[in-house]
Structure formats: structure tokens, C-alpha cells
Amino acid sequence: MRQIVLDTETTGLSAETGDRIIEIGCVELVARKLTGNNRHYYLNPERDSHEDALKVHGISNEFLRDKPKFAQVHEELLEYLAGAEVIIHNAAFDVGFLNKELELLGKPPITTFVGQVTDTLAMAKELYPGKRNSLDALCDRLEVDNSGRTLHGALLDAELLADVYINMTRGQDALLIDVSPGETVGGIVTRVDLTQFTLPVLLANEHEAAAHEEVLQQLDKASGGKTLWRIARGASQPVA
Incomplete structure (x- = not known):
């Protein structure tokens, strides 16, 4: 499934009392890799931003006057x-x-159009209970460089969140092997089907087993003891 990391900036905190979207940033991931097929919109909200919101995003009302309305995009x-x-x-x-x-345009909710919505804040609260889980806090914890984030911006925040998400869900990469870029048919990269091969079983040596255990311990620390590898094996002790 394609994954789209999305962020918005708004005129204030309450859509129900008339606040509107002023910026949308979207970053596409395919096979957990950035594709560069992103989207970015500045929008005319047909109202001014609250003073507190202006301090967060820094997007002036004057800048948005000639931007398209949500209905147009x-x-x-x-x-x-x-x-x-x-x-x-x-x-x-x-x-x-x-x-x-969408409601103002007579359209159904966004979940009608997308496959699913994943909340990284809920994920972070489960992974890091009792800790700060703002985007900035997660960038610091997961060593994602957010030094360029002096103000909130939808596209920049979506790009940072993409890095944060990949770091939070590391270990979920698909076990697929891409052939060389030249081996394509009609522009589509062929992937190797490993089921056609009989593969030898190579057991880990002592050094490799120790390195594996070190990674598991790092995952234990990052996930609060919820390492899926250990859970799947029913292993509360290091894997031999």
C-alpha cells in the first residue's frame, strides 16, 4: 500500500468554530522509501489566522490572499x-x-477516500509511555535532524514525520530483492521471487548471534520491552 505522510497548518485550533486549513503538505512513501512524489498547497482560508496561530506557522494573512481555496484543489x-x-x-x-x-463542499469524510489513517502520536504514546511525544521530541529521541524547523510548516513537518515514522517502525521492511535498474519491463522494476530457489540454511556464528542480541536489546529499550521478535518466539531470554 502507498503511504502518504500528511500535515496541515490552520488559522486556529477549532474547525467546528470556523477555523480553516491554510497549508497542506504530503510526502509519499512506497515500500517505506521516499519517492519524491509529494504535494504542497497554500490555501486561502477566507478568514484571518488567530494571533497565536500566526506565531506557530508564521504564514501571514496577506500571503494567503491570492492562494487557491480548498474547493479548487x-x-x-x-x-x-x-x-x-x-x-x-x-x-x-x-x-x-x-x-x-469536505463537509462544506458536500463531500463525505476523508476516510471514505483513503485506505486507512495511522496516528503516529498514538503509536508514540504506546512505544514511549509517560514521555513527551511531540514531533520535535520524537525527532530528538530518534535522531532525526529538525534543525531547520524554526516555525511549523506542513511540508517540512510531513518530511520530518516520514523520517520519524520509518525510525519508529524499523524492522518492518519487506523481504524483497530488487534486480538491477536496467532489468525492467515497460518501466516496471521486476522483483525476484525467492520461492523459485532452494536456499541453504546458514546458522549464525557466535559473533553474529551476539550482534543480533545487541540489536534486540536496543529494540527492547526503544519499545519499552515490546520487541516483536521476542514476542513472536515467546522468548523472554536472549535468542541463542
Whole structure:
């Protein structure tokens, strides 16, 4: 499934009392890799931003005056998001605003158009209970460089969140092998089907087993003792 990391900036905190979206940033992942097929919109919200919101995003009301309205970009946005897993930090906030914008156009909620919505804030709270789990805090914890983030911006925040998400879910890479870039048919890269081979079983030596255990211990620390490898094997002790 395609994954789209999405973030918005808004005129304030409440879609229900009239606040609107002013910026949308989307970053595409395919096979957990950045594709560069991103989307970025500045939008005319037809109202001014609250003073507190201006301090967060720094996008002036004057800058937005000549930008398109959500109604003018929504079809392109929905086509881009169609069927994808949409990854959002504190998803209830952004989804609430997207749903309100769609409601004003007589459209159904955003979940009607996408495959699913994943909330990285909920994921982080489960992984790091009792800790700060803002985007900045996660960048610091997972060593994602956010030095360029002096103000909130939808596209920059989506790019940072993509890195954070990949780090939080490391170990979930698909076991597929790409052939060389030249071996394509009609522009589609062929992948090797390992089921056609009889593969030898190579047991880990002492050094490799120790390195594996060190990685598991790092995962234990990062996940609060919820390493899926240990759980799947029913192993509470180091893997031999």
C-alpha cells in the first residue's frame, strides 16, 4: 500500500468554530522509501489566522490572499490520497479539519477516500509511555535532524514525520530483492521471487548471534520491552 505522510497548518485550533486549513503538505512513501512524489498547497482560508496561530506557522494573512481555496484543489488532493494509508501526527486534529473542509463542499469524510489513517502520536504514546511525544521530541529521541524547523510548516513537518515514522517502525521492511535498474519491463522494476530457489540454511556464528542480541536489546529499550521478535518466539531470554 502507498503511504502518504500528511500535515496541515490552520488559522486556529477549532474547525467546528470556523477555523480553516491554510497549508497542506504530503510526502509519499512506497515500500517505506521516499519517492519524491509529494504535494504542497497554500490555501486561502477566507478568514484571518488567530494571533497565536500566526506565531506557530508564521504564514501571514496577506500571503494567503491570492492562494487557491480548498474547493479548487480538493479533487486533485483526493485523487492523490485515494486508497493510500495516510500517516498523521495527532490525526484527530488534521482529520477533523479535512472533514470540515469536505463537509462544506458536500463531500463525505476523508476516510471514505483513503485506505486507512495511522496516528503516529498514538503509536508514540504506546512505544514511549509517560514521555513527551511531540514531533520535535520524537525527532530528538530518534535522531532525526529538525534543525531547520524554526516555525511549523506542513511540508517540512510531513518530511520530518516520514523520517520519524520509518525510525519508529524499523524492522518492518519487506523481504524483497530488487534486480538491477536496467532489468525492467515497460518501466516496471521486476522483483525476484525467492520461492523459485532452494536456499541453504546458514546458522549464525557466535559473533553474529551476539550482534543480533545487541540489536534486540536496543529494540527492547526503544519499545519499552515490546520487541516483536521476542514476542513472536515467546522468548523472554536472549535468542541463542
